[in-house]
Amino acid sequence: MTPYYEDDFATIYHGDCAEVLASLPSESVDAVVTSPPYAEQRKATYGGIREADYPGWTVRWMEPLKRVLKPDGSVLINIRPHVLGGQISDYTLRTRLALRDAGWAELDELIWMKKGGGPPLGHSGRPRRSWESLHWFGLDGRAWCDPVANGAPSESIGGLRDGRAATAGWKHLGGHQNEPRPGISRSLDVATFSTRNNPNDSADTNHPAPYPPKLAAWCVRLICPPGGVVLDPFSGSGSTGVAAIANGRRYVGVDVVEEYAAMSARRVSKEPPVLDFGGAA
Amino acid sequence: MTPYYEDDFATIYHGDCAEVLASLPSESVDAVVTSPPYAEQRKATYGGIREADYPGWTVRWMEPLKRVLKPDGSVLINIRPHVLGGQISDYTLRTRLALRDAGWAELDELIWMKKGGGPPLGHSGRPRRSWESLHWFGLDGRAWCDPVANGAPSESIGGLRDGRAATAGWKHLGGHQNEPRPGISRSLDVATFSTRNNPNDSADTNHPAPYPPKLAAWCVRLICPPGGVVLDPFSGSGSTGVAAIANGRRYVGVDVVEEYAAMSARRVSKEPPVLDFGGAA
DNA sequence: CATGCTCTTGAATCCCTAG
């Protein structure tokens, strides 16, 4: 399939994601980081998947990934139930079970916590909904992950206190005792970022559902090794691509809406790539 | 059924919760706040419900609540999947769907965020799991809730700026424009508390799964009106009871293990009740 | 360069009214 845009670090396709994914080489992608259209949302641009159809729709677009992903690759999906009549929808539950039934391994439940609580809208008689799920699936339970990538420097990691090397989450990645990556704590399963986009990008991020680039970067660093390939089948404004390139990964984006494929290409092409894989990981 | 312990503010039963609940008067409980034994956990004391049985087991113990709860009462359940072979268990998903199938309305997904990340345990190659779910169910979508009870004082509530009364989450509770409860923002759907118990309680809280009293208090204030009755069918060390009484509610606790019924009675009887329902709400 | 103010803007829901 012919790319809509291509450079050394990014490839953007305009087309239906199932078709595009079917055309990608086997084991060519390390990680998928995406925020698909939620059920009943974005009707204007994506047709608005109905709740009842959502689990099957998700299983279908993810099926080609079983071939396209590397064996230790994984998928991070941001979806969220809506509230109707004071009750939350169940389509995310049913989607998770459908993916398990389809053979996917559910690795963990990660959370995006909206700093400051996010927009104060919603049901005025209920607590403000201030977090969203990042559902993490892999081909099996052994998916690649760097638990230290988003960790904070720490003064109290066990090894530093008693003279042993600090190897939290590091031996796991093949590190050796004599080259420890010391003083960084394991990250939590929660990413805390404001909902706001970078206002500098505002002209180029006119998309109904952009998530903040900092969140995308957190996800990329967690599940894609440095120098690897990140895929977003619902590229939208291209935030995942920007985050991937800014963190020394390559990007493959897909969008069925030409305007968004163009927007992704524009933003991705402007992002100065980071090639220093050594320290930033 | 004869209570194991009883005073003006608390009643503790020693027995199987399904039997005890069946013996309680209709519409006598405003809210249930509980942390049942997780699947495959606490085998020594509770027999260790198997994962496959967990949804049915939950539906069964909750069934009598449809009669015992007031029509606008609701239930807050703290359970958590475990990790095995790098994959999370699905029993909480299936339990939520089973409760929906049984006619319960799922009102929201609330979260307990463990301040500081909680114990740094778990799989060392993965992010530290630092939150747990509080699943909120009601008889229908109109359950009682005070969205402001746990809110923080705010200087920037809309009404304060332009002279209108600030009635966030207050009109909902029957407040009038001329008696606003101003300057308190709606709480978030996240409760952030450390995992630590009050060290003063340590002698009396030797229970395998105590959640912190501050978390229980947050839950009580959210879903039980001042002066109402809070029920915990898995009373354990009695933290829910302590929180209820300290916040001007009454408590009904049940535990199948006599040692825990006794522990609940002991802690509850020591807690000085708060009777000033006026301001603390 | 800190500090403080104004200004804008949200992946929202509910209620009420009109048909």
Next chain:
DNA sequence: CCTAGGGATTCAAGAGCAT
């Protein structure tokens, strides 16, 4: 009685500017 559409609600982040 059910459906569809429009108005009301409400607050933190961050930029830009003034002090």
